[in-house]
Each structure stands twice: as C-alpha cells, then as structure tokens.
Amino acid sequence: MNAVSTDAALASPERLRLTEIFLSLQGEARSIGWPTVFVRLTGCPLRCQYCDTAYAFHGGQWWDFDAILAEVARHGARHVCVTGGEPLAQKRCIALLSRLCDAGYEVSLETSGAIDIAEVDPRVSRVLDIKTPDSKEAHRNLWSNLPLLTAHDQVKLVICSREDYDWAKDVVAQHRLTDVCDVLFSPSFTQIKPSDLADWIVADRLPVRFQLQLHKLLWNDEPGR
Numbered sequence: 001m002n003a004v005s006t007d008a009a010l011a012s013p014e015r016l017r018l019t020e021i022f023l024s025l026q027g028e029a030r031s032i033g034w035p036t037v038f039v040r041l042t043g044c045p046l047r048c049q050y051c052d053t054a055y056a057f058h059g060g061q062w063w064d065f066d067a068i069l070a071e072v073a074r075h076g077a078r079h080v081c082v083t084g085g086e087p088l089a090q091k092r093c094i095a096l097l098s099r100l101c102d103a104g105y106e107v108s109l110e111t112s113g114a115i116d117i118a119e120v121d122p123r124v125s126r127v128l129d130i131k132t133p134d135s136k137e138a139h140r141n142l143w144s145n146l147p148l149l150t151a152h153d154q155v156k157l158v159i160c161s162r163e164d165y166d167w168a169k170d171v172v173a174q175h176r177l178t179d180v181c182d183v184l185f186s187p188s189f190t191q192i193k194p195s196d197l198a199d200w201i202v203a204d205r206l207p208v209r210f211q212l213q214l215h216k217l218l219w220n221d222e223p224g225r
Helices: 006-011 065-075 093-100 143-148 164-173 195-203 214-219
Strands: 015-025 035-041 061-064 079-083 105-112 125-129 152-158 183-186
Touching: 006 093, 015 065, 035 065, 061 093, 061 125, 065 093, 079 093, 093 105, 164 195, 183 195
Parallel strands: 035 079, 079 105, 105 125, 125 152, 152 183
Antiparallel strands: 015 035, 015 061
C-alpha cells in the first residue's frame, strides 16, 4: 500500500486523505469513454439526497503527493479525474492538481460548486455541479463561481423532477451558461426516466448536453468502477 502513516502524514505539507485510486472509463462529462485514472479524495460537506459515493464521506488513508503521482503513473492512462466526496474540501487538492498537470496529464476536477474554484490551475477542466432544489443542497451553491468559468470548464446539473428541470433551465438562461462552456443535464439515476429528460430537452430545443452515467450502465454503480 502506498498510503503513508498517520504520523508521517501530519508532518508532511504535501499529503491528502484518499478513499481510492483506480483505473476505469470516464462515465460522464466531456471525456466520457476515455480510460481514466480516478483519484477519489475523502470527505464532503454536502449531503445530496442522490449521492452515489457516500462511502467516501469518512475514512480513507493519507497519501503523500509522490505516492499519488506514482500510483497514477502505474495505470498508464493520459486522463486523470480528481473527484470525491468533495476534493476541494481538502485545501492541498489545489497543489495536487497542478502537480498532475505538470506531469502532462489531461486533468479534470469534479466539484460540488459549493467551494471557491478561483485557485484551481487553469489547465484543469473544472466540472462544476449546480445543485438543484431536489438535491436538498441548492442553498450551498456558490454563485460567485459562475463568472470564473471558461470554455475549458463544464457545468453539470442532476435533474430529479420536472420542477428541477424548469429550475435548471431558468438558471442556465439567467447566467447565460451555454455561451461560456458545455452544460450537462443528467437524470437522477432512480428518480426520473432518462427518456423523459431527453424529451424535455428536445421539446425546448435547449442547448445543453444530455448525458447518462456510463459507469452505471456498465457496472451498476459498483465502487471502484
């Protein structure tokens, strides 16, 4: 195991608590389908009602940056996704993202949208969630993140109901998000029919990208896939 001991971790300025590192196919967003190394950090201050990675809320092990980079390299993929939990809840995540970019990887960050993204390396594609009312965490949206987005970034909204869809459509229009970056609408896996969301998007000619989570279709939400 490449994890470092607790005593060593506390003494190191370059370490993070990780739940897992694994190789799979990217299941969503712009890099869907690419073999990708996932670096899943432990901990999240949000409790979205549809969360599919609650196992990452607690526990994990301390890893130093060199061990993380070595494990990522061992898998031999060009794409790396730093995810959680909420990776930005650990402040040293910012430095890890830059280290991964320096190593030549195509790096994406999956973040809840509740923590400031201003310091994230511009080489990173920030996949920013906007939480809908039915997520039960819409009050955590940090709206000051939206003006920071660029064409390199992506916005994701998980839709749980027709009311969520109408709310999301208004937010996208109000902030002109489709003029800035890719906007992704996903159906909450067990709450609405994917075909219903697809029909709503088509009927409204909404300029957003419909997506299903590929990893759930392939592996039924199995951890580490």
